[in-house]
Amino acid sequence: MWASPFSLSRAGILGMNRRNVAYIGRYNDRSLYPLVDNKLRTKLICQKYQLTVPKLLGMVQQQHEIEHVLDLVQSFHGFAIKPAKGSGGKGILVITGRSGDDFIKASGDVITLEDIKRHLSNILAGLYSLGGKPDVAIMEELIEFDDRFEGYSHQGVPDIRIIIFQGYPVMAMLRCATHESDGKANLHQGAVGVGLDIATGRCLNAVQFSTPISHHPDTGKQLKDIEIPHWQEMLVLASRCFEMTGLGYIGTDLVLDKQKGPLLLELNARPGLSIQVANGCGLLPRLRHIEKLKKRHDSAEERVSHAMDVFGMAAGTEPESLAG
């Protein structure tokens, strides 16, 4: 029924309290939070640092701008509306196509222009933002996800979460939406988490609701075959967020666009712990390895190759340096 705390500790599993006190509290300066808590600001600074992000189509800051912005967006085939200060994927509306005057959601449901307007005004009123503070809605270009992910995700785009600690990628997973998760990529709602090998981007392990599975529950596609293309490029992109934000412990969410390659979707200063379940291994030994490094690498490329050397699990055994 319950695991003993000692066995969890032996497995190197990072708990919520330790994450908050020893990692987020110690390595993430609170003054830097607004940068990642506000998707608009993240996007702008990413452009400054030349990190690739989905293109910003427009934004709505005031109620009266809604009409005018929609006019702008209607010319696009598909787009996504997001609250700038939303968290956990709340309030994200993805439009994938048109049906006459109406819009088609990623789920296939058809909604009217009125529905979109209401959604926008809910965002402005702060319904999805932390503490209910007034917010801004941003609209961005739709991601055309890579064909190689076909069948791995129900409705939504599968996204890749990479934990970056001190600029080193320490753990990664692919999150695939399911029918049960209602097209959302949140593991606690039933999305499939696929642990990825840092060295290769290959599937290590897959879980749904903390239970190991081998096939996607909706499409029946075998998850073991997953291998993320442009893997190193992705890790470098994620790794560069360290310099950009100055945050020591972040979760980076990326997607792979068919044309543009890896894109940075958003950053999270308080990334969740389910990634450990998806990988079937604890974060602590890797975090401690980085903490004990005598000399940190300066460039993102060097950090990525170090992480690929040390955290790779392709050989099936834990590297020496992590044994203790």
Place this chain on the structure above:
Amino acid sequence: MINRASFYVIVLLLIVGGLSLAWLRHSQMELPFTPGEERPVWLVEARVDFNARDRAVLASLDLPDNPPGFRLFTEQAASPGYGFSVIEHDGNRRGEWSIRRALGPQTLYYKAQFIADPDIEDAPEAEAPEPALVDWDEPQATAAAQLLSQASTRSSSPQSLARELMKLINQPEPGQNAALLLANHSPAELLNKLVNQAGIPARVSLGLYLEDARRRQSLTPMVEIYADQRWLVFDPKSGQQGLPENLLLWHRGGESLLDVTGGSGSSVSFAIIKQTVPALQLARAQAEESGFSPFSLYRLPIEEQSMFKMLLLLPLGAFVVVLMRIVVGIKTSGTFMPVLIAVAFLQTSLVPGMVSFIAVVAFGLLLRGYLSRLNLLLVARIATLVILVVFIIAIMSLVGYQLGFNTGMTITFFPMIIMAWTIERMSILWEEDGPREVLIQGSGSLLVAVLAYLAMQSKLMSHLTFNFPELHLVLLAFILLIGQYTGYKLSELKRFRAMVEND
């Protein structure tokens, strides 16, 4: 990040400071640690009777001042038509009744409550008293001298001299000398005179044996002998040294016990009752005089006191939330919402409160489901919900009243806006994360609220938080410590169970 060592020092200081302050107040003010504690109190009523001779009367009764082993709690005098005041002179208190003219039998009362406290002792006298001068008539002088020399050969100290003298006096068949002296003196007077003659200061005091429900008691003479800078009490009848536990020394040395001018045939008698008084009441009465009184909340007006009573419970609720969220890992909707719900439960009592809360939220969710189709702006929607919540509560109150429950009224104590926000958030949660999450967070909030309620409604807790507010420092220290807890939550032992089972 602050230095860890200094952090633990602060935590330790908070704990030690809080506990020692509480202990100090407990011992100094006799504030009880548990509610409902009672203390025995002796109510002694002195009754002075005399015949007035149709002129101005002044009756003066010696009052006990700091009798060893007792503490004076309250005192009052009741005597119609008489003026009364307590006169203090040379550390000796006397109650004085006065009236311009009185005739016939008069009765005056003085009542005082005493708390037994064995810790109270006489303060050492500032300067040694002089032995009283003694004169005897012949042949008493010879008898006294012989008795004294007989006793002093067998003794080495004032105490042993007194004991030997008492043996000689109290023999079943006293010797010739003792018998001669006892013919004119009471044993107490005789002992007093003999000891003084030996050059040792002594005095006759009058004590009252405290026994429950006694009336018409008189004072018992005791002899006090000055030795080792203290007055030592001897019972001349039994020959015992030391103050009996239930003896209240009413009149000690000094002037007479009772003086009445303008009256005759005066006498004083005592009635005694043992009462019990809540220890808290005793402590509060004493708080007025104690040096701790500036720290005491009892000084506030009653209305504010009752507000503070509630306010001081909040940290307890917050502590429960901290425990549940950090150590156990229960999900709640809104961090401290459970505390507010618990406070509302305090006013409604648990079951009606829970029923009302669940009913209002459930109704609200239903109505909110309809509202979401109306395409309203968020603020307007929440304002609508506030009004709906008011209506729901009003209807529930009416229905409850018709059915004979008057608990309906009390749910108005629930903070309206919070209820409205709860409904709104729950409804969003329903739409975004499904009913499962609503159930998890809703029942989590309710569970924590009930636990916080149980902690806050306990008599002991409300007693401690209000009477020992300094204990909040200890609570604060624990919250700080838990804030540093990096171990696993209880819920995580379940969440990550699958990961270690495979090993």
